[in-house]
Amino acid sequence: SVVTDYDSSIQPTATKPIVLGFSQLGSESTWREANTTSIKEAAKEANITLIMTNAEQDQKKQFEAIRSFIRRDVDIIAIAPVVQTGWEGILKEARAADIPVIIIDRSLHVNDSSLYVTFIGSNFYEEGVKASKYMIDRMRHQPGKIRIAELQGTVSSTPSINRGLGFWQMLEAHPRFQITQSKPGNFTQSGGKQAMQEFLRQPRKDWPQVLFAHNDDMAIGAIEAIQEVGLKPGSDIIIISVDGTRRAFEQMVQGHINAVVECNPLLGPLVMQAAKEIMAGRTLPKRMITPEDIFTQELAARELENRKY
Ligand code: GZL
Numbered sequence: 001s002v003v004t005d006y007d008s009s010i011q012p013t014a015t016k017p018i019v020l021g022f023s024q025l026g027s028e029s030t031w032r033e034a035n036t037t038s039i040k041e042a043a044k045e046a047n048i049t050l051i052m053t054n055a056e057q058d059q060k061k062q063f064e065a066i067r068s069f070i071r072r073d074v075d076i077i078a079i080a081p082v083v084q085t086g087w088e089g090i091l092k093e094a095r096a097a098d099i100p101v102i103i104i105d106r107s108l109h110v111n112d113s114s115l116y117v118t119f120i121g122s123n124f125y126e127e128g129v130k131a132s133k134y135m136i137d138r139m140r141h142q143p144g145k146i147r148i149a150e151l152q153g154t155v156s157s158t159p160s161i162n163r164g165l166g167f168w169q170m171l172e173a174h175p176r177f178q179i180t181q182s183k184p185g186n187f188t189q190s191g192g193k194q195a196m197q198e199f200l201r202q203p204r205k206d207w208p209q210v211l212f213a214h215n216d217d218m219a220i221g222a223i224e225a226i227q228e229v230g231l232k233p234g235s236d237i238i239i240i241s242v243d244g245t246r247r248a249f250e251q252m253v254q255g256h257i258n259a260v261v262e263c264n265p266l267l268g269p270l271v272m273q274a275a276k277e278i279m280a281g282r283t284l285p286k287r288m289i290t291p292e293d294i295f296t297q298e299l300a301a302r303e304l305e306n307r308k309y
Helices: 030-045 059-071 088-096 124-138 158-171 189-199 216-228 246-253 268-279 297-304
Strands: 019-024 049-054 076-079 101-104 118-121 146-152 177-184 210-213 238-243 259-262 287-289 294-296
Touching: 019 030, 019 059, 030 049, 030 216, 030 268, 049 059, 059 076, 059 088, 076 268, 088 101, 101 268, 118 268, 124 158, 124 210, 124 238, 124 259, 124 294, 146 158, 146 189, 146 216, 158 177, 177 189, 189 216, 210 216, 216 238, 216 246, 246 259, 246 294, 246 297, 294 297
Parallel strands: 019 049, 019 076, 076 101, 101 118, 118 287, 146 177, 146 210, 210 238, 238 259
Antiparallel strands: 259 294
């Protein structure tokens, strides 16, 4: 239809910046800080108005933040969901307000996947598989049963569930590898240290030969606990971690961590591009996976200068 009289209340969207409400789950780890910085910098670069809140790893605070975005009638809502379930209700509230939702970093489970436009994040199952494959190869000359300790991330979070699944399912074909101790450390350095101290309170014969930490911060906390009992991390206990932060590379250069599986936090540019596509009315793939690798001690020194987080 031809518009005859110009309706001045309709602002041309080309000039009005997009307003993006982002519920960040917390500030628990080095990875999270890098993720937050990436989102902030990319929003500035894309001239997108960003309203970001920190839920301090509390799902209820994420619900409150999302409701505040709905009240402010933002153009788009982005969520990094702290845990996998419990999101149907709030996503339906966003849909009722006709506000599109992007899921980033961690994925969530809903029956109706039309409740969000796309999920931008890593394949955590693959990260667990990479960690397990490295360990099986690294321990090939060590005969007999191998005792593994696992530091889980935030309970019920997708990265922790799927990293554990990927790691463990690889071992079904290698029965001499046994996960003899497993505790959550909530992705924090202090959580990793406390859990490792509990592992080391067992009789010395039960101490692990390998530690699989679901993120670098917990691995770094565990290293402190291992050194406290006079063991050498990276040789008395082989350590495999996930994230790929500069801090972990520095520990690899010192020989304390043996391999780090990369989990890329620099999602900002992808998120802002997705926001622009949505506002321009274009459709997006349901799943956008960030590229990532695994790095071992031998390569750490050379890769260190390339690390951006
Ligand atoms: C993974 C991310 C995890 C990191 C942790 O995408 O959700 O949360 O592995 C962070 O370091 O705390």
